[in-house]
Amino acid sequence: MVKSALKKLLLASGVLRLGGKLAGGGVAILMYHSVREDPSVDCDVLGGIIHSAPVFRGQMELIARHFKPVSLDDVLDYLRGGKELGTPSVAVTFDDGYADNYLVAKPILDQLGIPAIFYVAVDSIESQTLPWPGQLRHAFLTGRAASWTAADGNVWRLDGRAERLRAFEAASARCAKLCGKAQKTFLDRTREDLRAEPVALKERPMMTWDEVRSLVRGEHLVGSHTMTHPNMAQLSETEARAEFSESKERLSQQLGKPVVHFSYPCPALQPHWADRTVDLSRQLGYETGVTTDGGLVRKGDNSLRLHRIRPTRTVQGIHWNLEYTFMGGIA
């Protein structure tokens, strides 16, 4: 309670804002996934990546009022030595390509004049299936099997929710290293072993191509989040090249314009990017890449491995995190 009251006081006093100015500015890139009117729906499948629409609206109103909303194109221009953005600037990003990004988040962003970038996992858009973490989580939480035997011979008991989630994490560490057909085979086999049904969400899972196209007709940008959502640092060079380039090509065809922005999928394993993936992304024509490493983006940063900030679940929480980050902290 005291902590929260103190934070409120500090935010209202403007002391943090002054500290941020002295620390030299920069851009905060926020990382969202899903925004739902009712976050409890489907949360078993998606886990902790859902924001409620009222909280998201409150956070966007805060950004529109207290910060300068900028696009990823603006961030790139800033890093290349173009125009100063004015402190403190905030860019809004979404990973994966959930249908709620279009149906719930976009109207709020448009109303407030905030440009965002939507990084889509191309295979998920085309097949209208969730990226693998949601599918795997669902299989572990709903399967009828009493235990699961991993490839290394370890047997995981599936008695309660906590045990199931621990087994899911072990399986995720394996699945994150796979892409394309190998990943699909792993998912199918694991679902079979667990005696689970495929995910049937209460709402349509992913955006359609029409919806993705309509994002770029407005103020928003679309970037690649790979084809099949692997951990890029764990793939062979051939696999990483295919994930980077196929997703870029498919998106460019669908949107009728070049795609230069990339987002590294959320890691079940660290690291989730490497110097060689950064080099490869540059060779293949990407100009920015965002990671899930925390912190601010500052002048001189490599545009192909940018930091982002995870938004908290409250409006005051994100206000604090942003001001604290602009002062040089890592929230």
Ligand SMILES: [Zn+2]
């Ligand atoms: Zn993702």
